[in-house]
Amino acid sequence: MTDATTISVHGDASYDITVGRGILSSLGEALPPAARKVLVIHPPTLAEQAERLRTQLVGEREVLLAEIPDAEAGKRIEVAAFCWQVMGKADFTRTDAVVGFGGGAVTDLAGFVAATWLRGVEVVQVPTTVLGMVDAAVGGKTGVNTAEGKNLVGAFWAPRAVLCDLDLLDSLSRNERVAGYAEVVKAGFIWAPEILDLVEADPETAVDPHSDAFRRTIELAIDMKARVVGEDLREAGLREILNYGHTLGHAIEHAERYRWRHGAAISVGMVFAAELSRLAGRLPDAAAQRHRDILESLGLPTSYRPGAWPQLLSTMQRDKKSRGGMLRFIVLDDIAKPTVLQAPDESLLFAAYQEVAG
Numbered sequence: 001m002t003d004a005t006t007i008s009v010h011g012d013a014s015y016d017i018t019v020g021r022g023i024l025s026s027l028g029e030a031l032p033p034a035a036r037k038v039l040v041i042h043p044p045t046l047a048e049q050a051e052r053l054r055t056q057l058v059g060e061r062e063v064l065l066a067e068i069p070d071a072e073a074g075k076r077i078e079v080a081a082f083c084w085q086v087m088g089k090a091d092f093t094r095t096d097a098v099v100g101f102g103g104g105a106v107t108d109l110a111g112f113v114a115a116t117w118l119r120g121v122e123v124v125q126v127p128t129t130v131l132g133m134v135d136a137a138v139g140g141k142t143g144v145n146t147a148e149g150k151n152l153v154g155a156f157w158a159p160r161a162v163l164c165d166l167d168l169l170d171s172l173s174r175n176e177r178v179a180g181y182a183e184v185v186k187a188g189f190i191w192a193p194e195i196l197d198l199v200e201a202d203p204e205t206a207v208d209p210h211s212d213a214f215r216r217t218i219e220l221a222i223d224m225k226a227r228v229v230g231e232d233l234r235e236a237g238l239r240e241i242l243n244y245g246h247t248l249g250h251a252i253e254h255a256e257r258y259r260w261r262h263g264a265a266i267s268v269g270m271v272f273a274a275e276l277s278r279l280a281g282r283l284p285d286a287a288a289q290r291h292r293d294i295l296e297s298l299g300l301p302t303s304y305r306p307g308a309w310p311q312l313l314s315t316m317q318r319d320k321k322s323r324g325g326m327l328r329f330i331v332l333d334d335i336a337k338p339t340v341l342q343a344p345d346e347s348l349l350f351a352a353y354q355e356v357a358g
């Protein structure tokens with residue numbers, strides 16, 4: 001392991017996120033010492049690496065592999081049930097542990113399986129995508145989708161440790177890297193403007209996992225997430241800011257039947273949230289334009305189908321930030337000044353949508 005950075009989540013559930021190269025070799029030490037059985041949940045893409053992990057971990061413990069369907073197809077209750085069956089057949093006890101080895105879809109599912117098996121066993125998250133490292137594997141939001149929408153069933157269940165091995169990113173396509181990077185840009189808009197400056201200075205370098213700018217920006221994003229979830233694990237207040245761009249973004253993912261990458265949908269969602277902020281008289285014009293400029297410089301989408309509004313509005317009613325019939329949005333008063341906009345008028349929402357309808 002070389003040049004590792006440790007970022008800690010403090011609070012009721014405290015744990016470390018380790019970022020660096022060659023980190024995977026320390027997975028054994030991150031597991032609970034009492035675990036005699038370990039279930040590694042992984043997507044088909046990582047089958048060979050998962051087999052290597054198994055070889056690395058066996059010895060003092062039995063290692064089971066659960067290959068699940070790729071991407072959002074893996075985030076279903078039937079897939080959780082398959083994992084429960086594997087654990088049941090292996091007499092998995094409360095001292096045993098789960099490893100989530102994959103992108104955000106896998107770490108969400110693995111965390112949910114760990115949260116629910118025997119009402120909770122430990123999980124170590126090993127994210128293998130940019131998005132997983134900066135966002136999904138950190139913070140203990142776990143869950144599955146239902147036919148009605150994104151992440152509608154789940155649990156808050158903090159991991160024991162998060163290992164971000166940057167070597168794993170070498171096999172990701174540029175498209176995947178950039179889609180995941182949308183969550184890094186989100187961190188820039190809601191918390192750490194230094195991220196925005198670094199992307200503006202050189203977008204291509206910022207998304208290159210071998211550059212200093214990439215390392216700096218992902219660590220800023222992880223640090224932001226660690227601070228926020230350390231203060232508010234269960235999303236009673238502050239944590240809602242992490243949902244910037246997600247109210248519309250999740251509705252787009254649902255409308256697209258998950259053929260869009262999460263980060264791409266969130267990119268459009270952030271432009272919408274910025275326009276909503278601007279039209280509500282909160283965000284200066286230049287800051288809203290900055291959203292488009294930065295996201296477009298990375299090749300992320302900033303517009304969506306004009307005719308989709310009625311369907312998107314209906315799906316947004318099921319957003320977890322809604323209270324009764326009242327929609328709530330995270331908006332910005334300025335860069336790095338997020339706040340909640342309660343029950344905006346439908347005409348304002350429609351006007352903001354017109355700005356992204358392309």
Ligand SMILES: NC(=O)c1ccc[n+]([C@@H]2O[C@H](COP(=O)([O-])OP(=O)(O)OC[C@H]3O[C@@H](n4cnc5c(N)ncnc54)[C@H](O)[C@@H]3O)[C@@H](O)[C@H]2O)c1
Pocket residue numbers: 043044045046070071072075102103104105106108128129130131132135136137138139140141142151168169170171172173176179180183261262263
């Ligand atoms: N829990 C949270 O706080 C949180 C935060 C953000 C996003 N999410 C969730 O995360 C999911 C999106 O995560 P994602 O963008 O990582 O997508 P993903 O998990 O679907 O992975 C994207 C693709 O990359 C492949 N892949 C993974 N690692 C690879 C590697 N190292 N090399 C080559 N290919 C690899 C996967 O097989 C998949 O096809 C969404 O379901 C989203 O809702 C959760």
Ligand SMILES: O=C(O)C(=O)C[C@@H](O)[C@H](O)[C@H](O)COP(=O)(O)O
Pocket residue numbers: 135139141150151183235239240242243246320
């Ligand atoms: O960690 C959080 O809190 C987030 O909102 C992070 C988001 O990037 C992430 O996509 C999350 O899964 C959204 O959660 P949801 O509660 O809106 O489903």
Ligand SMILES: [Zn+2]
Pocket residue numbers: 135183246262266
């Ligand atoms: Zn997200």
